[in-house]
Amino acid sequence: MNLKPLPFNRLKTTPLAKRRTDAEDADFGSPFRAGGSFGDFLCSLPGIGSARDLVDLRDAIISARRRDKGVVLGCGGHVMDAGLSPLIVRMMEERVITGVAMTGAALLQDVEVALSGHTLTSYERDADSDYRVTEETTGLINEAVNFGAIEGWGIGKSVGEKLVDEEPEHLDRSIVATATRHGIPLTVHPAIGADAFNLHPATHGESLGAAGLMDFRLLAAMLAASSGGVVLGVASAVLPRVLIQAADAARNLGRKVENLTCAIVDPAASATAVADMADRLSQPGGRGIWLPAPDELALPLLFAAVQDALGGDQ
Numbered sequence: 001m002n003l004k005p006l007p008f009n010r011l012k013t014t015p016l017a018k019r020r021t022d023a024e025d026a027d028f029g030s031p032f033r034a035g036g037s038f039g040d041f042l043c044s045l046p047g048i049g050s051a052r053d054l055v056d057l058r059d060a061i062i063s064a065r066r067r068d069k070g071v072v073l074g075c076g077g078h079v080m081d082a083g084l085s086p087l088i089v090r091m092m093e094e095r096v097i098t099g100v101a102m103t104g105a106a107l108l109q110d111v112e113v114a115l116s117g118h119t120l121t122s123y124e125r126d127a128d129s130d131y132r133v134t135e136e137t138t139g140l141i142n143e144a145v146n147f148g149a150i151e152g153w154g155i156g157k158s159v160g161e162k163l164v165d166e167e168p169e170h171l172d173r174s175i176v177a178t179a180t181r182h183g184i185p186l187t188v189h190p191a192i193g194a195d196a197f198n199l200h201p202a203t204h205g206e207s208l209g210a211a212g213l214m215d216f217r218l219l220a221a222m223l224a225a226s227s228g229g230v231v232l233g234v235a236s237a238v239l240p241r242v243l244i245q246a247a248d249a250a251r252n253l254g255r256k257v258e259n260l261t262c263a264i265v266d267p268a269a270s271a272t273a274v275a276d277m278a279d280r281l282s283q284p285g286g287r288g289i290w291l292p293a294p295d296e297l298a299l300p301l302l303f304a305a306v307q308d309a310l311g312g313d314q
Contacts, residue, residue, distance in 0.1 A: 023048050038308045053263075053289045054298070058305040060230050060261035060287075061096065065310065070098045070226030074243055076236030077105030080175075081119050082296035085110065087303050089178045096306060098229075099222045100156075100179055100186040101243065103236055104195030107159060107176065107188045111137050114163050114174035138200035140166075149207035154215035155188035185222050187215035189242050219246040224255035233277060234265045235295045240273040244281050259285040265299065267292045 029046035036044075045051040064071050073088065091097040102110070109119045115136055141159055148158025160180030163171060171177050179186035190212050192198055192205070223231070223246055233240045247257045262282040264274055269290060278288020291298050 027052075038304060042305055042308075050291055050293060053291055054302060054305070056287075057230070057261065057263050057289055057291070058302060058309060061302075061306050062309050064229040064261075065096055065306075067228065069229035070222070071096060071230045071232070072099040072101065072222055072226055072243075073097050073232045073234065074101040074236065074239040075106050075234045076103045076239065077109045078235040079295055079299075080106060080109035080113055082235075082294075084295065084299050085113055085173045085175055087300060088175050089173065091303055091306075092175070092178050092182060092184055094307075096303075096310075098184060099226065100175060100184065101219050101222075101239060102156070102175075102186065102188045103238055104188060104190035104197070106236075107141065107155065107190075108137060108195060108197055110174055110176050111141060111159065111163070114168045114170050114177060115140070117170040117173070133196045133199050135200075138197040139202060141197045142200050142202040142204070145211050146202065146204050146207045149204075149210045152214070153211065154218055155190065155208075155211045156186035156215055156218075158211060159188070160186065185218060187219045187222070188212070189215065189219075189239065191238065216242070216246060217249075219243070220250040220253075220255075223247045223257050224250040226260065227256050228259045230261045230263070231277075231281065232263050232265060233273075234299065236266070237268075237270065237273065240264060240269075240277050240281075244276050247281055257281075258283075261287050261289065263289040263291060265291045265293065265295055265302075267294055 023046075027047040029051075030044045032041050032044045042055065045055070061071055063069075075088075079085070079088070088097065092100070112119050112134070140162060144158040144162035145155055148155070148161070151158075153161070156176060156179065160176045163174055163177040164180050176186060178184070190198070190208060192208065197203065198208070219242070223243070231243060233243060250257050260282045262277040264277050269292070274288070274290045278290070282288045
Protein backbone atom coordinates (compact mmCIF):
# COMPACT_ATOMS: atom_id res chain seq x y z
CA MET A 1 0.00 0.00 0.00
CA ASN A 2 1.45 3.33 -1.12
CA LEU A 3 0.19 5.97 1.38
CA LYS A 4 0.79 9.69 1.13
CA PRO A 5 0.73 12.10 4.09
CA LEU A 6 -2.52 14.03 4.39
CA PRO A 7 -2.33 17.71 3.48
CA PHE A 8 -3.19 19.93 6.49
CA ASN A 9 -3.54 23.21 4.67
CA ARG A 10 -7.37 23.07 4.93
CA LEU A 11 -7.47 21.83 8.55
CA LYS A 12 -9.93 23.89 10.68
CA THR A 13 -8.81 25.72 13.84
CA THR A 14 -10.69 27.39 16.73
CA PRO A 15 -10.01 30.82 18.23
CA LEU A 16 -8.56 30.85 21.75
CA ALA A 17 -11.56 32.81 23.06
CA LYS A 18 -13.91 29.99 22.08
CA ARG A 19 -12.05 27.20 23.84
CA ARG A 20 -13.48 25.78 27.07
CA THR A 21 -11.54 26.73 30.21
CA ASP A 22 -10.12 23.90 32.35
CA ALA A 23 -8.39 26.00 35.01
CA GLU A 24 -9.03 29.64 35.82
CA ASP A 25 -6.26 31.95 36.93
CA ALA A 26 -7.58 31.71 40.50
CA ASP A 27 -7.08 27.93 40.38
CA PHE A 28 -3.34 28.14 39.83
CA GLY A 29 -1.04 27.23 42.68
CA SER A 30 1.51 29.63 44.08
CA PRO A 31 5.02 29.02 45.46
CA PHE A 32 5.11 28.38 49.19
CA ARG A 33 7.27 30.87 51.05
CA ALA A 34 9.63 29.69 53.78
CA GLY A 35 8.37 30.54 57.24
CA GLY A 36 4.73 30.44 56.21
CA SER A 37 2.03 28.67 58.25
CA PHE A 38 0.34 25.40 57.41
CA GLY A 39 -2.70 27.42 56.38
CA ASP A 40 -0.47 29.34 53.96
CA PHE A 41 0.69 26.03 52.49
CA LEU A 42 -2.90 24.90 51.90
CA CYS A 43 -3.71 28.23 50.24
CA SER A 44 -0.72 27.77 47.94
CA LEU A 45 -2.10 24.53 46.49
CA PRO A 46 -3.84 24.57 43.10
CA GLY A 47 -7.61 24.92 43.38
CA ILE A 48 -8.31 21.97 41.10
CA GLY A 49 -8.14 18.18 41.11
CA SER A 50 -7.18 16.29 44.23
CA ALA A 51 -5.92 19.45 45.93
CA ARG A 52 -9.39 20.95 45.67
CA ASP A 53 -10.98 17.70 46.81
CA LEU A 54 -8.68 17.58 49.86
CA VAL A 55 -9.80 21.06 50.91
CA ASP A 56 -13.45 20.20 50.24
CA LEU A 57 -13.14 17.06 52.35
CA ARG A 58 -11.52 19.08 55.13
CA ASP A 59 -14.42 21.53 55.01
CA ALA A 60 -16.96 18.70 55.15
CA ILE A 61 -15.28 17.21 58.24
CA ILE A 62 -15.11 20.60 59.96
CA SER A 63 -18.77 21.23 59.17
CA ALA A 64 -19.74 17.81 60.53
CA ARG A 65 -17.72 18.43 63.70
CA ARG A 66 -19.31 21.82 64.33
CA ARG A 67 -22.84 20.57 63.60
CA ASP A 68 -22.39 17.45 65.73
CA LYS A 69 -22.69 15.10 62.74
CA GLY A 70 -20.90 11.80 62.41
CA VAL A 71 -17.50 11.24 60.79
CA VAL A 72 -17.05 7.51 60.19
CA LEU A 73 -13.64 6.11 59.24
CA GLY A 74 -13.40 2.77 57.47
CA CYS A 75 -9.85 1.44 57.21
CA GLY A 76 -7.79 -1.53 56.10
CA GLY A 77 -4.61 -2.91 57.61
CA HIS A 78 -2.27 -0.70 55.58
CA VAL A 79 -3.34 2.27 57.70
CA MET A 80 -1.49 0.72 60.66
CA ASP A 81 1.42 -0.46 58.52
CA ALA A 82 1.79 3.12 57.33
CA GLY A 83 2.22 4.33 60.91
CA LEU A 84 -1.04 6.29 61.03
CA SER A 85 -2.47 4.90 64.28
CA PRO A 86 -1.38 7.88 66.46
CA LEU A 87 -3.05 10.34 64.07
CA ILE A 88 -6.34 8.45 64.09
CA VAL A 89 -6.20 8.07 67.88
CA ARG A 90 -5.80 11.84 68.22
CA MET A 91 -8.75 12.49 65.90
CA MET A 92 -10.86 10.11 67.99
CA GLU A 93 -9.79 11.74 71.25
CA GLU A 94 -10.75 15.14 69.87
CA ARG A 95 -14.13 13.78 68.73
CA VAL A 96 -13.44 14.52 65.08
CA ILE A 97 -13.79 10.82 64.19
CA THR A 98 -16.99 9.54 65.79
CA GLY A 99 -17.06 5.97 64.49
CA VAL A 100 -14.66 3.40 63.02
CA ALA A 101 -15.11 0.33 60.83
CA MET A 102 -12.14 -2.02 60.35
CA THR A 103 -11.24 -5.04 58.31
CA GLY A 104 -9.99 -8.12 60.12
CA ALA A 105 -6.48 -7.33 58.89
CA ALA A 106 -6.71 -3.86 60.44
CA LEU A 107 -7.80 -5.38 63.75
CA LEU A 108 -4.82 -7.73 63.74
CA GLN A 109 -2.40 -4.88 63.00
CA ASP A 110 -3.97 -2.71 65.71
CA VAL A 111 -3.56 -5.41 68.36
CA GLU A 112 0.03 -5.95 67.26
CA VAL A 113 0.70 -2.23 67.74
CA ALA A 114 -0.88 -2.33 71.21
CA LEU A 115 1.19 -5.36 72.29
CA SER A 116 4.54 -4.63 70.67
CA GLY A 117 4.55 -1.04 69.45
CA HIS A 118 4.95 -2.07 65.81
CA THR A 119 3.31 -4.16 63.10
CA LEU A 120 4.53 -7.58 62.02
CA THR A 121 4.28 -9.91 59.08
CA SER A 122 1.13 -12.03 59.22
CA TYR A 123 3.00 -15.32 59.14
CA GLU A 124 6.37 -16.52 60.39
CA ARG A 125 8.18 -19.44 58.76
CA ASP A 126 10.03 -21.73 61.17
CA ALA A 127 12.97 -24.08 60.57
CA ASP A 128 10.64 -26.78 59.22
CA SER A 129 9.18 -24.35 56.63
CA ASP A 130 5.84 -24.25 58.44
CA TYR A 131 3.91 -20.99 58.42
CA ARG A 132 2.79 -19.94 61.86
CA VAL A 133 0.67 -17.04 63.13
CA THR A 134 1.75 -14.95 66.11
CA GLU A 135 0.54 -16.54 69.36
CA GLU A 136 -0.05 -13.46 71.53
CA THR A 137 -1.91 -11.43 68.90
CA THR A 138 -4.16 -14.10 67.45
CA GLY A 139 -4.68 -15.70 70.88
CA LEU A 140 -5.86 -12.42 72.41
CA ILE A 141 -8.28 -11.73 69.56
CA ASN A 142 -9.87 -15.17 69.69
CA GLU A 143 -10.09 -15.23 73.47
CA ALA A 144 -11.76 -11.83 73.41
CA VAL A 145 -14.21 -12.76 70.64
CA ASN A 146 -15.15 -16.07 72.26
CA PHE A 147 -15.95 -14.32 75.54
CA GLY A 148 -17.62 -11.32 73.91
CA ALA A 149 -19.93 -13.47 71.80
CA ILE A 150 -21.37 -14.95 75.02
CA GLU A 151 -22.03 -11.41 76.24
CA GLY A 152 -23.65 -10.44 72.94
CA TRP A 153 -20.81 -8.10 71.96
CA GLY A 154 -19.36 -7.44 68.55
CA ILE A 155 -15.73 -8.06 67.66
CA GLY A 156 -14.72 -4.44 68.16
CA LYS A 157 -16.12 -4.16 71.67
CA SER A 158 -14.84 -7.60 72.63
CA VAL A 159 -11.24 -6.90 71.65
CA GLY A 160 -11.38 -3.33 72.93
CA GLU A 161 -12.51 -4.42 76.38
CA LYS A 162 -9.80 -7.09 76.45
CA LEU A 163 -7.07 -4.61 75.56
CA VAL A 164 -8.22 -2.03 78.10
CA ASP A 165 -8.42 -4.71 80.78
CA GLU A 166 -4.92 -6.07 80.09
CA GLU A 167 -3.29 -2.63 79.57
CA PRO A 168 -0.45 -3.62 77.21
CA GLU A 169 2.56 -1.31 77.02
CA HIS A 170 1.49 0.52 73.85
CA LEU A 171 -2.23 0.79 74.57
CA ASP A 172 -2.22 4.52 73.79
CA ARG A 173 -1.53 3.74 70.11
CA SER A 174 -4.44 1.33 69.73
CA ILE A 175 -7.44 2.58 67.77
CA VAL A 176 -9.58 -0.26 69.13
CA ALA A 177 -8.70 0.50 72.75
CA THR A 178 -9.20 4.24 72.22
CA ALA A 179 -12.70 3.59 70.92
CA THR A 180 -13.52 1.56 74.02
CA ARG A 181 -12.06 4.13 76.43
CA HIS A 182 -13.96 7.02 74.80
CA GLY A 183 -17.23 5.26 74.04
CA ILE A 184 -16.79 5.51 70.26
CA PRO A 185 -18.51 2.77 68.24
CA LEU A 186 -15.99 0.56 66.43
CA THR A 187 -16.86 -2.39 64.25
CA VAL A 188 -14.74 -5.15 62.70
CA HIS A 189 -15.66 -6.97 59.49
CA PRO A 190 -13.62 -10.16 59.14
CA ALA A 191 -13.05 -12.33 56.09
CA ILE A 192 -12.96 -15.90 57.36
CA GLY A 193 -9.96 -17.68 55.89
CA ALA A 194 -8.26 -14.45 54.82
CA ASP A 195 -7.55 -13.06 58.30
CA ALA A 196 -4.53 -14.61 60.03
CA PHE A 197 -6.24 -14.88 63.41
CA ASN A 198 -8.62 -17.45 61.88
CA LEU A 199 -5.75 -19.96 61.92
CA HIS A 200 -5.35 -19.98 65.69
CA PRO A 201 -6.59 -23.19 67.39
CA ALA A 202 -8.88 -21.14 69.65
CA THR A 203 -10.90 -19.79 66.70
CA HIS A 204 -14.60 -20.65 67.02
CA GLY A 205 -16.66 -20.08 63.91
CA GLU A 206 -19.85 -19.64 65.91
CA SER A 207 -18.35 -16.87 68.04
CA LEU A 208 -16.66 -15.13 65.12
CA GLY A 209 -19.80 -15.25 63.00
CA ALA A 210 -22.12 -14.04 65.77
CA ALA A 211 -19.79 -11.22 66.81
CA GLY A 212 -19.12 -10.22 63.19
CA LEU A 213 -22.83 -10.04 62.40
CA MET A 214 -23.41 -7.96 65.53
CA ASP A 215 -20.79 -5.49 64.29
CA PHE A 216 -22.40 -5.29 60.86
CA ARG A 217 -25.70 -4.41 62.50
CA LEU A 218 -23.91 -1.81 64.62
CA LEU A 219 -22.34 -0.33 61.48
CA ALA A 220 -25.82 0.04 59.97
CA ALA A 221 -26.88 1.97 63.07
CA MET A 222 -23.70 4.05 62.91
CA LEU A 223 -24.41 5.14 59.34
CA ALA A 224 -28.06 5.81 60.13
CA ALA A 225 -26.86 8.21 62.84
CA SER A 226 -24.40 9.94 60.50
CA SER A 227 -26.68 11.65 57.97
CA GLY A 228 -25.23 15.00 57.03
CA GLY A 229 -21.78 13.82 58.02
CA VAL A 230 -18.74 12.20 56.41
CA VAL A 231 -17.70 8.63 55.59
CA LEU A 232 -14.05 7.89 54.78
CA GLY A 233 -12.95 4.63 53.19
CA VAL A 234 -9.16 4.31 53.49
CA ALA A 235 -6.82 1.68 52.03
CA SER A 236 -9.33 -1.14 51.66
CA ALA A 237 -10.88 -2.74 48.60
CA VAL A 238 -13.51 -4.48 50.74
CA LEU A 239 -14.87 -1.89 53.16
CA PRO A 240 -16.61 0.38 50.59
CA ARG A 241 -18.90 -2.53 49.77
CA VAL A 242 -19.48 -3.29 53.45
CA LEU A 243 -20.34 0.36 54.11
CA ILE A 244 -22.80 0.43 51.21
CA GLN A 245 -24.51 -2.79 52.33
CA ALA A 246 -24.83 -1.48 55.88
CA ALA A 247 -26.36 1.78 54.63
CA ASP A 248 -28.78 -0.17 52.43
CA ALA A 249 -29.83 -2.27 55.42
CA ALA A 250 -30.51 0.88 57.45
CA ARG A 251 -32.53 2.40 54.60
CA ASN A 252 -34.49 -0.81 54.22
CA LEU A 253 -35.52 -0.44 57.86
CA GLY A 254 -36.80 3.08 57.20
CA ARG A 255 -33.78 4.97 58.59
CA LYS A 256 -32.51 8.01 56.72
CA VAL A 257 -28.95 7.78 55.44
CA GLU A 258 -28.50 10.89 53.33
CA ASN A 259 -26.48 14.05 52.66
CA LEU A 260 -23.20 12.21 53.21
CA THR A 261 -19.82 13.31 51.94
CA CYS A 262 -18.26 9.96 51.04
CA ALA A 263 -14.55 9.81 50.27
CA ILE A 264 -12.22 7.02 49.21
CA VAL A 265 -8.52 7.56 50.01
CA ASP A 266 -6.79 4.87 47.99
CA PRO A 267 -4.64 5.16 44.84
CA ALA A 268 -5.63 1.63 43.80
CA ALA A 269 -9.39 1.95 44.31
CA SER A 270 -11.50 0.27 41.65
CA ALA A 271 -13.82 2.29 39.45
CA THR A 272 -16.74 0.32 40.90
CA ALA A 273 -15.82 1.19 44.49
CA VAL A 274 -15.43 4.87 43.64
CA ALA A 275 -18.72 4.96 41.75
CA ASP A 276 -20.58 3.12 44.50
CA MET A 277 -19.29 5.46 47.23
CA ALA A 278 -20.05 8.51 45.08
CA ASP A 279 -23.43 7.50 43.71
CA ARG A 280 -24.94 4.91 46.01
CA LEU A 281 -23.70 5.73 49.51
CA SER A 282 -23.56 9.52 49.28
CA GLN A 283 -27.00 9.94 47.74
CA PRO A 284 -29.47 11.43 48.17
CA GLY A 285 -28.08 14.90 48.73
CA GLY A 286 -24.39 14.12 49.25
CA ARG A 287 -21.14 14.04 47.31
CA GLY A 288 -18.49 11.47 46.47
CA ILE A 289 -14.76 12.23 46.51
CA TRP A 290 -11.79 10.13 45.43
CA LEU A 291 -8.31 11.03 46.66
CA PRO A 292 -5.99 8.76 44.61
CA ALA A 293 -3.07 9.29 46.96
CA PRO A 294 -1.23 6.98 49.39
CA ASP A 295 -2.83 7.08 52.82
CA GLU A 296 0.51 7.83 54.48
CA LEU A 297 0.45 11.19 52.67
CA ALA A 298 -3.25 11.95 52.32
CA LEU A 299 -4.37 11.32 55.91
CA PRO A 300 -1.65 13.39 57.63
CA LEU A 301 -2.40 16.27 55.26
CA LEU A 302 -6.14 15.94 55.77
CA PHE A 303 -5.99 15.66 59.56
CA ALA A 304 -3.49 18.49 59.86
CA ALA A 305 -5.76 20.67 57.72
CA VAL A 306 -8.73 19.82 59.95
CA GLN A 307 -6.85 20.57 63.17
CA ASP A 308 -5.42 23.79 61.75
CA ALA A 309 -8.87 25.01 60.73
CA LEU A 310 -10.60 24.00 63.98
CA GLY A 311 -8.00 25.76 66.11
CA GLY A 312 -9.63 26.79 69.38
CA ASP A 313 -12.89 24.98 68.58
CA GLN A 314 -11.43 21.65 69.76
